[in-house]
Amino acid sequence: MSQHQIDYEVLNSRSTKENERHWSLQVHATPGELQAFDKSGYLVREKLFQGHDLKRLRNALDRLEERESEKRDNAASNKRGWGFIPRYLMDKEPVFLELLKFQPVLSIARAMMGPLVRLRGLSARISYPGEDRRHQTPWHQHLRVVSNPLPPWFSRPHCLDALIYLDDLNLDTGPVSIVPGSHHWLDREVPTDTYESITEEVEICVPAGSAVLIHGNLWHRALPTLKTKRRMLILSYTPTWLRKSPHGGPQPEDGLTKSFLEEADQEEQMLLGVGGYS
Numbered sequence: 557m558s559q560h561q562i563d564y565e566v567l568n569s570r571s572t573k574e575n576e577r578h579w580s581l582q583v584h585a586t587p588g589e590l591q592a593f594d595k596s597g598y599l600v601r602e603k604l605f606q607g608h609d610l611k612r613l614r615n616a617l618d619r620l621e622e623r624e625s626e627k628r629d630n631a632a633s634n635k636r637g638w639g640f641i642p643r644y645l646m647d648k649e650p651v652f653l654e655l656l657k658f659q660p661v662l663s664i665a666r667a668m669m670g671p672l673v674r675l676r677g678l679s680a681r682i683s684y685p686g687e688d689r690r691h692q693t694p695w696h697q698h699l700r701v702v703s704n705p706l707p708p709w710f711s712r713p714h715c716l717d718a719l720i721y722l723d724d725l726n727l728d729t730g731p732v733s734i735v736p737g738s739h740h741w742l743d744r745e746v747p748t749d750t751y752e753s754i755t756e757e758v759e760i761c762v763p764a765g766s767a768v769l770i771h772g773n774l775w776h777r778a779l780p781t782l783k784t785k786r787r788m789l790i791l792s793y794t795p796t797w798l799r800k801s802p803h804g805g806p807q808p809e810d811g812l813t814k815s816f817l818e819e820a821d822q823e824e825q826m827l828l829g830v831g832g833y834s
């Protein structure tokens with residue numbers, strides 16, 4: 557895969573450390589791919605994880621699913637629900653914490669939003685087939701904070717969400733569907749609770765281990781899981797000065813990120829929400 561370098565300088569004369577000011581970034585994408593990503597709001601990366609690496613992610617998610625089986629059973633029995641959405645994955649399994657600096661995603665987040673980004677969250681969505689249920693999602697976007705009219709000093713919210721698929725996406729598991737360019741629509745709202753098709757939508761099927769990177773406000777939905785279980789991770793980044801995901805209740809108190817933070821360097825702290833602004 558082609559890479560290129562971006563050298564950022566953060567214009568903050570108060571930053572005392574050289575590595576806070578200068579960022580030399582090896583971006584895992586071409587300038588053309590980034591341009592297309594900005595325009596369409598999505599970028600497909602096939603087979604980012606394969607073999608042993610993919611297996612470790614699957615095993616970790618399966619372990620977590622068993623540990624949280626009560627929540628899983630409640631969510632799975634929901635007839636027209638999203639399925640089971642475990643959150644705070646980096647607090648729960650070491651292999652997930654390794655994704656904090658996964659360059660094929662993080663370098664693109666920094667190329668699109670600047671060097672000062674933080675984790676918004678790492679969660680999963682597991683959907684199950686069943687005679688009497690259709691796990692799927694309605695059309696939605698992730699940063700629902702845009703006002704109409706747009707005020708002169710409106711801060712447009714940006715977020716990169718990497719949808720990482722641990723199983724093949726196909727008609728049995730349910731493709732993901734997106735509306736290209738819809739992240740730029742600041743004057744309209746996604747229709748509520750809608751599962752109908754939209755003319756401009758593009759359905760995406762990818763092999764296991766692939767990622768579909770999206771702008772957090774791209775209109776998207778997951779089509780129904782019909783025949784086999786489907787496991788997905790969402791790895792999200794925002795600028796440092798945006799708040800982390802409000803979903804999923806309080807963060808586990810003694811999760812893995814807590815002890816990790818005690819030893820973390822400045823970049824790692826920033827990625828977990830400590831500093832990186834003002």
Ligand SMILES: O=C(O)CCC(=O)C(=O)O
Pocket residue numbers: 681693719731732776777778788790
């Ligand atoms: O499962 C998918 O393909 C997408 C799920 C999704 O959009 C979400 O969990 O926010």
Ligand SMILES: [Fe+2]
Pocket residue numbers: 696697698776
């Ligand atoms: Fe989503």
